[in-house]
Amino acid sequence: MALYILRRLLLLxxxxxxxxxxxxxxxRLLPGxxxxxxxxxxxxxxxxxKLEHMLGLDQPFYQQYLTYIGHVVQGDLGVSFxxxxxxxxxxxxxLPVSIELAVLAMVFGLLIALPTGIIAAVKQDxxxxxxxxxxxxxxxxxxxxxxxxxxxxAASIWWKWVPPMRFTPLLRDPLANLSQFLIPAIILxxxxxxxxxxxxxxxxxxxxxxxxxxTARAKGLRESVVIVRHVLKNAMIxxxxxxxxxxxxxxxGTVIMESIxxxxxxxxxxxxxxxWRDYPVIxxxxxxxxxxxxxxxxxxxxxxxxxxxxxxYG
Amino acid sequence: xxTAQRKTRAQRQGLSRRDCLKAGVAGSLGLAGLPRLxxxxxxxxxxxxxxxxxxxxxxxSGPIRGIDPHFETWGAxxxxxxxxxxxxxxxxxxxxxxxxxxxxRWQQTDxxxxxxxxxxxxxxxxxxxxxxxxxxxxxxxxxxERQMTDQPGKFQHAYFFLGKLxxxxxxxxxxxxxxxxxxxxxxxxxxxxxxxxxxxxxxxEKYGDLQKHxxxxxxxxxxxxxxxxxxTFVKNPHYFKPGLPYLDEVRIQxxxxxxAATAAFRGQxxxxxxxxxxxxxxxxxxxxxxxxxxQILSMFPVVLRTQPYDEQRPLKPPFTDKKVRQALQAAVKxxxxxxxxxxxxxxxxxxxxxxxxxxxxxPETDRPEYNPQKAKQLLAEAGYPxxxxxxxxxxxxxxxxxxxQIVKDQLAKVGITVNVKPMEMAQYYNKSYAFDYALSVHTxxxxxxxxxxxxxxxxxxxxxxRWGNQEIHRLIDEQAKILDQAKRVEMIHTIQRMxxxxxxQMFLYTSIYHVGVQPWVQNYTVPVNAYDQRYExxxxxxxxx
Numbered sequence: 001m002a003l004y005i006l007r008r009l010l011l012l013x014x015x016x017x018x019x020x021x022x023x024x025x026x027x028r029l030l031p032g033x034x035x036x037x038x039x040x041x042x043x044x045x046x047x048x049x050k051l052e053h054m055l056g057l058d059q060p061f062y063q064q065y066l067t068y069i070g071h072v073v074q075g076d077l078g079v080s081f082x083x084x085x086x087x088x089x090x091x092x093x094x095l096p097v098s099i100e101l102a103v104l105a106m107v108f109g110l111l112i113a114l115p116t117g118i119i120a121a122v123k124q125d126x127x128x129x130x131x132x133x134x135x136x137x138x139x140x141x142x143x144x145x146x147x148x149x150x151x152x153x154a155a156s157i158w159w160k161w162v163p164p165m166r167f168t169p170l171l172r173d174p175l176a177n178l179s180q181f182l183i184p185a186i187i188l189x190x191x192x193x194x195x196x197x198x199x200x201x202x203x204x205x206x207x208x209x210x211x212x213x214x215t216a217r218a219k220g221l222r223e224s225v226v227i228v229r230h231v232l233k234n235a236m237i238x239x240x241x242x243x244x245x246x247x248x249x250x251x252x253g254t255v256i257m258e259s260i261x262x263x264x265x266x267x268x269x270x271x272x273x274x275x276w277r278d279y280p281v282i283x284x285x286x287x288x289x290x291x292x293x294x295x296x297x298x299x300x301x302x303x304x305x306x307x308x309x310x311x312x313y314g
Numbered sequence: 315x316x317t318a319q320r321k322t323r324a325q326r327q328g329l330s331r332r333d334c335l336k337a338g339v340a341g342s343l344g345l346a347g348l349p350r351l352x353x354x355x356x357x358x359x360x361x362x363x364x365x366x367x368x369x370x371x372x373x374x375s376g377p378i379r380g381i382d383p384h385f386e387t388w389g390a391x392x393x394x395x396x397x398x399x400x401x402x403x404x405x406x407x408x409x410x411x412x413x414x415x416x417x418x419r420w421q422q423t424d425x426x427x428x429x430x431x432x433x434x435x436x437x438x439x440x441x442x443x444x445x446x447x448x449x450x451x452x453x454x455x456x457x458x459e460r461q462m463t464d465q466p467g468k469f470q471h472a473y474f475f476l477g478k479l480x481x482x483x484x485x486x487x488x489x490x491x492x493x494x495x496x497x498x499x500x501x502x503x504x505x506x507x508x509x510x511x512x513x514x515x516x517x518x519e520k521y522g523d524l525q526k527h528x529x530x531x532x533x534x535x536x537x538x539x540x541x542x543x544x545x546t547f548v549k550n551p552h553y554f555k556p557g558l559p560y561l562d563e564v565r566i567q568x569x570x571x572x573x574a575a576t577a578a579f580r581g582q583x584x585x586x587x588x589x590x591x592x593x594x595x596x597x598x599x600x601x602x603x604x605x606x607x608x609q610i611l612s613m614f615p616v617v618l619r620t621q622p623y624d625e626q627r628p629l630k631p632p633f634t635d636k637k638v639r640q641a642l643q644a645a646v647k648x649x650x651x652x653x654x655x656x657x658x659x660x661x662x663x664x665x666x667x668x669x670x671x672x673x674x675x676x677p678e679t680d681r682p683e684y685n686p687q688k689a690k691q692l693l694a695e696a697g698y699p700x701x702x703x704x705x706x707x708x709x710x711x712x713x714x715x716x717x718x719q720i721v722k723d724q725l726a727k728v729g730i731t732v733n734v735k736p737m738e739m740a741q742y743y744n745k746s747y748a749f750d751y752a753l754s755v756h757t758x759x760x761x762x763x764x765x766x767x768x769x770x771x772x773x774x775x776x777x778x779x780r781w782g783n784q785e786i787h788r789l790i791d792e793q794a795k796i797l798d799q800a801k802r803v804e805m806i807h808t809i810q811r812m813x814x815x816x817x818x819q820m821f822l823y824t825s826i827y828h829v830g831v832q833p834w835v836q837n838y839t840v841p842v843n844a845y846d847q848r849y850e851x852x853x854x855x856x857x858x859x
Binding site: 149 | 570601
């Protein structure tokens with residue numbers, strides 16, 4: 001197992017190298033040159049050549065990339081072209097916000113999906129099954145930004161209440177922090193729960209028809225033990241896979257929630273960086289996201305072994 | 315289109331064009347006859363109530379990149395900047411008059427020389443590295459020289475003075491003498507510009523720049539700054555204006571999403587909120603009659619631009635013929651854009667200078683006539699009786715995507731087929747600033763200085779647009795040398811009329827947007843320049859809710 005983990009961690013190096021090369025190339029191929037953008041900002045510079053030199057964009061492509069990689073291996077992701085802030089500092093400030101939102105959303109997602117998925121499977125074709133499946137379809141169909149807007153607008157009109165829109169770091173005041181995260185996390189969790197619930201239900205139905213479940217029941221195990229210990233555990237592998245994918249998507253993909261609920265996370269930061277062609281920021285965020293996805297996949301693979309003892313790594 | 319027959323929302327609500335132009339002026343009227351008092355006291359008396367000290371003001375703000383006043387351009391930066399810094403002089407909220415700030419008095423001694431006498435005893439904030447030291451003329455010299463640095467990334471406001479000043483002298487601690495190279499009419503407007511503030515050299519040297527630190531002479535001392543979150547200020551107890559500021563704390567809070575900002579205002583999480591969604595204005599007012607919702611004309615007019623040209627990029631057919639451009643001018647109707655894109659909240663433009671910039675803006679009588687028949691006739695005379703096909707680029711997202719569709723609809727009525735090509739903003743800006751398009755819908759900039767609506771668009775080597783009419787270039791250069799305001803106004807009107815005749819752009823409309831002010835916020839006049847936000851004379855009276 002240790003060797004397997006080490007091998008997977010070593011694979012991180014070529015993966016991240018490829019990611020840096022891809023992101024570095026693609027953002028430079030996008031239409032919309034940063035130099036022209038900066039020049040257009042009320043004449044950011046009178047001399048285009050000077051500006052290109054300042055940004056290091058007057059160098060040949062390979063040289064720019066080698067310089068960048070040289071800095072990255074030393075832990076330096078560069079500075080934002082626009083704000084001149086070190087990219088690493090900016091990411092370190094925002095990453096905890098995105099992780100907290102993603103974790104809370106996953107928690108709420110699971111709190112909704114697991115019970116409803118289990119009940120829907122166990123009570124297949126009952127009114128409860130239809131109800132939960134309808135809600136799940138709703139969760140898939142209703143866009144989160146619409147729900148979020150409706151919630152804050154309706155609450156502000158009817159009760160003159162809005163969730164706190166002043167960001168408070170978790171460690172400074174956990175209660176204030178959670179009160180700001182609560183609604184966006186529930187909304188995101190509701191959307192996540194839809195596919196989790198449907199996957200839980202269908203996998204549960206599949207496992208419920210397996211021979212070993214019949215055996216477990218024949219042994220006289222209580223139904224709750226059969227469902228939780230045998231059915232649910234064996235049904236969880238695809239659910240965990242989906243959770244992993246959802247979590248990765250949440251880290252950088254909650255732009256609208258961040259905008260609406262004033263959360264200084266990675267999503268808005270990445271969108272702004274792309275809009276303004278802030279190459280070092282785009283590169284830095286993608287590097288972090290790629291590393292996160294690879295590590296998360298590793299974690300999920302390790303979870304498989306826990307959920308299904310037949311899976312062995314070595 | 316039926317909407318074309320309707321009045322704009324502003325007109326339906328009984329707001330005349332004149333009212334719109336006066337928007338934001340109320341607080342500054344009627345003060346001239348009052349004896350010389352502290353600014354805050356005078357304004358308090360004008361409102362007929364006694365100022366209260368203490369309390370916190372929370373103001374909604376938009377996206378911000380950094381807070382260096384000399385090198386940033388985004389408007390929200392000024393909301394932060396003006397709490398911490400002062401200028402030599404400043405505009406009144408109506409944007410028409412220049413009044414004292416750090417300079418006690420000033421005079422123009424000849425065509426090239428401006429002498430400013432600083433107030434004595436003005437102190438920087440009592441924080442390191444300035445530790446409350448006195449402001450001197452050297453600080454003024456340093457600040458202006460810093461602002462006109464011609465370096466990449468530091469050029470945003472350099473054009474105010476770069477290449478215009480011959481010298482800045484400081485004969486004593488409290489006197490600054492500016493000499494211009496030649497008569498320079500915009501000088502005082504740029505000295506009063508909200509971006510021209512006085513900073514301390516030690517602060518720049520300590521922090522390298524002013525992107526995260528705002529230490530000046532202003533009414534509030536920055537306590538905390540978190541980019542994209544908030545800036546918190548506390549009262550400067552040694553502020554040079556007696557009795558000011560009234561507030562103990564000001565918090566500038568970033569809420570980007572307009573619906574969330576409106577909800578935050580309804581939920582009383584913010585005290586002043588600019589950019590309320592126009593669909594919500596009536597219900598907000600109905601929810602509490604004490605709430606003030608002020609209407610302010612945007613500084614950013616929307617225009618339809620035809621192909622730019624200069625010596626390197628000659629005009630291409632069909633725009634080589636002036637009649638084609640004039641046909642476009644006759645085929646567009648600003649009211650439709652205002653109705654459809656802005657829900658009726660907007661004012662038609664006449665020339666490039668927004669109508670509230672008096673006396674520089676052209677009168678309504680100069681507005682080109684909407685006449686589709688004339689447009690068809692002009693097209694026929696130009697050799698396009700059946701119209702032509704043309705591509706229009708527009709940056710997405712934003713109101714201009716809707717505006718582009720209206721252009722398509724309006725021009726179709728005179729036989730012109732417009733292919734709208736929305737593109738991501740970065741791509742759009744690249745096309746736009748490479749002057750590589752046939753038509754585009756764009757949002758212009760403007761300022762207190764009328765030249766800002768002319769030179770960057772229609773002057774020689776303009777930054778944002780190119781129009782190779784050399785007579786217009788010459789007149790734009792000339793007007794800047796005319797120190798007699800009446801003659802300069804005349805010249806600027808002439809330039810605008812030439813632009814209407816040449817028709818490189820169709821000046822469509824400028825938006826009216828809404829600023830919500832909670833009932834307990836007292837003595838706040840929404841400035842015509844929405845960026846010029848100063849909260850030193852505001853007080854809060856929570857009993858008024």
